[in-house]
Amino acid sequence: xxxxxxxxxxxxxxxxxxxxxxxxxxxxxxxxxxxxxxxxxxxxxxxxxxxxxxxxxxxxxxxxxxxxxxxxxxxxxxxxxxxxxxxxxxxxxxxxxxxxxxxxxxxxxxxxxxxxx
Amino acid sequence: xxxxxxxxxxxxxxxxxxxxxxxxxxxxxxxxxxxxxxxxxxxxxxxxxxxxxxxxxxxxxxxxxxxxxxxxxxxxxxxxxxxxxxxxxxxxxxxxxxxxxxxxxxxxxxxxxxxxx
Numbered sequence: 001x002x003x004x005x006x007x008x009x010x011x012x013x014x015x016x017x018x019x020x021x022x023x024x025x026x027x028x029x030x031x032x033x034x035x036x037x038x039x040x041x042x043x044x045x046x047x048x049x050x051x052x053x054x055x056x057x058x059x060x061x062x063x064x065x066x067x068x069x070x071x072x073x074x075x076x077x078x079x080x081x082x083x084x085x086x087x088x089x090x091x092x093x094x095x096x097x098x099x100x101x102x103x104x105x106x107x108x109x110x111x112x113x114x115x116x117x
Numbered sequence: 118x119x120x121x122x123x124x125x126x127x128x129x130x131x132x133x134x135x136x137x138x139x140x141x142x143x144x145x146x147x148x149x150x151x152x153x154x155x156x157x158x159x160x161x162x163x164x165x166x167x168x169x170x171x172x173x174x175x176x177x178x179x180x181x182x183x184x185x186x187x188x189x190x191x192x193x194x195x196x197x198x199x200x201x202x203x204x205x206x207x208x209x210x211x212x213x214x215x216x217x218x219x220x221x222x223x224x225x226x227x228x229x230x231x232x233x234x
Contacts, residue, residue: 040226040227042210043224045221045222091162
């Protein structure tokens with residue numbers, strides 16, 4: 001079990017550029033979540049996938065944000081035309097929910113810190 | 118709407134002191150889960166405990182203990198004989214059962230614990 005991994009760990013970009021982050025969940029986990037965390041705050045929910053289906057998106061996820069999870073494995077989060085307000089830590093988490101396994105806890109990756117200059 | 122309040126922004130103790138981190142939550146769900154996560158300086162959120170709303174038994178794990186009181190909507194976390202390695206930001210979180218199966222977490226704003234040697 002290698003845990004949730006995220007790449008890159010840090011990204012500095014200029015305002016207006018597009019960025020893409022990748023998350024690799026724990027291999028047997030069917031659910032994947034994206035959160036955003038700003039300094040001094042708790043993580044805020046952005047979106048979540050069950051297998052390859054994106055089941056819910058937060059109002060925080062503007063039209064400039066898009067997330068995918070092809071084949072129900074890794075996921076990508078893309079931000080188009082970045083703005084300075086997008087600067088934050090982007091966290092990915094995964095969990096395995098089934099009828100038999102009620103362990104709903106989410107396991108988090110180390111995050112991608114985005115700085116928009 | 119769900120809400121988690123961690124009124125203590127920062128706590129500083131001396132090693133070996135006991136410390137309690139408070140968490141108060143609001144939810145209209147009848148079934149829900151409560152969590153505590155630890156975020157050390159490295160940034161990765163570490164899962165500590167999950168409790169469901171039907172189980173009000175207190176739990177002890179080593180130096181950690183949790184007191185869940187549904188009557189006061191509180192889920193407090195106590196560290197006994199604190200150590201410098203306990204220094205981190207601790208987040209309380211709430212997750213309800215939704216029709217979509219969504220279990221995204223609503224986090225509090227966190228309590229920064231500093232344990233001085």
